[in-house]
Amino acid sequence: MAKQNFRDVQQQARQIMTTLRGGVYAPLYLLMGEEGFYTDKISNYIATHALGEGERDFNQTVVYGKDSDGAAVVSLCRRYPMMSPRQVVIVREAQSLRNFELLGHYAQQPLASTVLVICYKGKSLDKRSAVYKQLSSCAGAVVLESPSPRDYEMEGWIRELFAAYGCAIEPKAIQMLADHLGTELQKIDNEVEKLFTRLPEGTKQVTAADIEQNIGISKDFNNFELTRALSERDMARALLIVEHFAADPKDNPIPVTLATLFNHFQRIVTLGIAKWENQRQGRPALAGLSETEIARLLKLPAPFFAREYVTASANYPNAKVFTILGWLREYDMKSKGMNAGSADGGELLRELILRIATL
Numbered sequence: 573m574a575k576q577n578f579r580d581v582q583q584q585a586r587q588i589m590t591t592l593r594g595g596v597y598a599p600l601y602l603l604m605g606e607e608g609f610y611t612d613k614i615s616n617y618i619a620t621h622a623l624g625e626g627e628r629d630f631n632q633t634v635v636y637g638k639d640s641d642g643a644a645v646v647s648l649c650r651r652y653p654m655m656s657p658r659q660v661v662i663v664r665e666a667q668s669l670r671n672f673e674l675l676g677h678y679a680q681q682p683l684a685s686t687v688l689v690i691c692y693k694g695k696s697l698d699k700r701s702a703v704y705k706q707l708s709s710c711a712g713a714v715v716l717e718s719p720s721p722r723d724y725e726m727e728g729w730i731r732e733l734f735a736a737y738g739c740a741i742e743p744k745a746i747q748m749l750a751d752h753l754g755t756e757l758q759k760i761d762n763e764v765e766k767l768f769t770r771l772p773e774g775t776k777q778v779t780a781a782d783i784e785q786n787i788g789i790s791k792d793f794n795n796f797e798l799t800r801a802l803s804e805r806d807m808a809r810a811l812l813i814v815e816h817f818a819a820d821p822k823d824n825p826i827p828v829t830l831a832t833l834f835n836h837f838q839r840i841v842t843l844g845i846a847k848w849e850n851q852r853q854g855r856p857a858l859a860g861l862s863e864t865e866i867a868r869l870l871k872l873p874a875p876f877f878a879r880e881y882v883t884a885s886a887n888y889p890n891a892k893v894f895t896i897l898g899w900l901r902e903y904d905m906k907s908k909g910m911n912a913g914s915a916d917g918g919e920l921l922r923e924l925i926l927r928i929a930t931l
């Protein structure tokens with residue numbers, strides 16, 4: 573079975589939550605994968621809603637894999653609930669559970685009154701293994717595998733997150749959040765939750781200014797603005813942003829900036845190749861490359877951002893981009909302490925931008 577893509581996982585997680593809110597609980601949940609956001613969201617919901625407050629003391633058990641083993645968990649699952657229609661057993665950090673395969677044996681004959689939640693975080697069970705087949709084939713079992721999202725998948729996720737609050741968010745604000753917080757779903761969710769405690773009640777549109785004022789991400793000095801300045805070859809502006817980063821390296825770590833720049837210039841060269849292919853076949857460089865098509869080709873958050881890459885591809889022929897990509901690899905190694913001398917992250921970034929400026 574192939575790993576699910578992130579979009580499918582979002583939809584499946586929503587379906588699971590809808591079923592849980594309807595009061596329907598499966599006998600077994602196997603929640604696994606690199607991204608732990610939905611594992612925590614689903615298991616925490618079960619922990620707080622599957623039983624009434626007065627039932628939890630006797631009928632809910634939470635164990636941690638490193639402190640337990642499969643035999644103990646199975647023994648817990650085989651107990652009958654006290655004065656309750658069900659009991660809940662939650663295994664956190666199940667990837668560290670000794671004798672994990674015993675859970676597969678239990679899954680072949682689960683107790684109908686037990687809800688077993690297996691939180692297998694940071695990785696996934698081998699789908700070829702006997703234990704996975706036993707767990708996933710348990711009647712009524714719910715299996716969710718959450719891969720880590722890619723950066724280009726964050727726009728839709730953030731937009732849906734705000735929609736759940738009944739609020740829209742402008743593209744630049746989305747980019748600021750994704751750029752500053754990366755693909756850490758829990759971190760973004762926490763920041764957005766705090767944001768809505770600070771915004772005026774009834775806010776229907778979140779702007780870049782809202783993000784700056786309430787989350788502390790500068791709308792003028794961030795990686796998104798740096799890549800835009802470079803796209804336009806506004807080197808004075810790019811250097812000004814780099815100086816801001818150098819003054820506050822904790823909130824602007826150079827590994828994040830280098831990764832953003834590498835991704836940015838990879839997109840530029842991808843568009844450049846598409847233009848070259850058009851010209852090779854005697855067509856205009858941008859033939860068939862509408863903003864929507866460019867956004868799809870480059871996996872951009874929205875067609876709105878395509879214009880920047882049209883400008884950037886005109887300013888950076890592919891030969892220059894290949895040189896820049898080589899420099900980015902070089903400075904990535906330097907940022908990790910290889911042949912960097914005494915230069916800190918701010919100095920390295922300043923040097924890199926100056927080299928790009930003179931290319």
